Amino acid sequence: MEEKRRGDAAPGSGDRPGRAEKVLRDFVVTIDGPAGSGKSTTASRLASRLGFSYLDTGAMYRAVTLAALERGVDPEDGAAVSRLAESVSIELGGGPEGASVRLDGRDVAREIRGAEVSRFVSPVSRHEGVRRAMVRLQRRAGAGGGVVAEGRDTGSVVFPHAAVRVFLVADAEARAKRREAQLRSMGIVPDIEEIRQNIRSRDEMDSGRAVSPLVRPAGAFLVDTSDISIEEQVSLVEAEVRGEAARLAEAAIMDGERNPAARARPYYRASRALVRALFRGLFGLEIRGGERLRFRENYIFASNHVSYADPPVVGCALDREIWFLAKKELFRNRAFARLIGAYHAIPVDREEIERKTMKRIFSILEGGGSILMFPEGTRSRTGDLRPLKPGLGYTAVSAGVSIAPVYVAGTNDLGRCLLRRRRLRVVIGPPIRIRADRIATDRKSEYRILTAMVASELEMLRDEARN
Ligand code: DC
DSSP states (O other), X not given: OGGGGGGSOOTTOSOHHHHHHHHHHTOEEEEEOXXXXXXXXXHHHHHHHHTOEEEEHHHHHHHHHHHHHHTTOOTTOHHHHHHHHHHSOEEEESSSSOOEEEETTEEOTTGGGSHHHHHHXXXXXXXXXXXXXXXXXXXXXXXXXXXXXXXXXXXXXXXXXXXXXXXXXXXXXXXXXXXHHHXXXXXXXXXXXXXXXXXXXXXXXXXXXXXXXXXXXXXXXXXXXXXXXXXXXXXXXXXXXXXXXXXXXXXXXXXXXXXXXXXXXXXXXXHHHHHHHHHHHHHOOEEEOGGGSOSSSOEEEXXXXXXXXXXXXXXXXXXXXXXXXXXXXXXXXXXXXXXXXXXXXXXXXXXXXXXXXXXXXXXXXXXXXXXXXXXXXXXXXXXXXXXXXXXXXXXXHHHTOEEEEEEEESGGGHHHXXXXXXXXXXXXXOOBOOOGGGOOSOHHHHHHHHHHHHHHXXXXXXXXXXX
């Protein structure tokens, strides 16, 4: 792949604002925050300024709640509500301006704002099955980019790779006043005490629930909206989004100037081609998503792990030289140690990564190299994703390197791949970029949240790998 990029635009060439516009068009922007922090207004106005569509995920949970109330389904009954969420049709219509919400074809935009729905939407949105159904719809809606998504988990779970993840906060009183005004504008006469109570209890439920709690996504642009006008909020966020588009457009121009640290040396390139051809010929290896990477950018590739064949299969699918961690035991045999050493295996103690190994990892990343990690820590016997170790988030944040999720499927079933009953597949996901100046002060929780975001991306890629 790298060979083809030689012809790319030279640095300094091209029309930069035009390029930034082009980069911008593919963006997903997420806006999360507690009830009444100004998300809806900010998101819909931003969408209209950018010419994007507006994805109001809260409206989707509200629509499911309305359906449950109308059909007499108990909001606390997870199984029943989840079944309902799977079976109803929810369409969010209109462009940036006219937000329409259709529940089985009927416009319910007004009804879903009523007190009854507001009261029961938190218990409804807590059920895992409900979330799974809604997140699937949301990801489909955002797949093509050009979307501003708004909710509680759009940056942390639905679109962790969003180009800009915004997190709005505001004090409780400011939020109650805003909700009051919003209801008035819809012709509903509000009870301010009831609104306060509702905000308080929803805050607790939304932040405290086990599934997708409200969290500030890693690398989020934080805006406190308590004392600023809506106009200011929208402008702040718009500037952040346009700034990011300009920055990425600039990086795309630089991509033409090759990254010497990523360039594969001849022996590596030759063996990679050989290994790739072998896996392709024998097991039908298919590689997807390579176009999501930037050659100049280095990454921590975070892959799921099901077999000893994963490092060579993933390694041969990537467009650059990579380093990877291998357990120390594999280095006991000297010939084998030399072989994997030539392909950049770094010995690690599985129990505890030593300081000198961490130093080596950081020095590779700082030098522009990329590393392949298997953050589950060990192979998954069942093929299901195991919990990821937060060391992944720590390494990425500390080194200031983006994470590119990778899903490998079929390596634990090579026999069936050989018979073409199954596909050997590597799917490379969109990178999660973390800007140094957007890292939260609570670093520990930032590592944990970022790691969880990678887990969400891997789940998404798993679905992509199955089709
Ligand atoms: O933003 P809103 O008030 O319309 O959201 C209604 C409820 O839906 C809110 O109490 C929490 C839930 N919600 C959620 O759990 N996840 C989202 N992404 C959006 C909303």
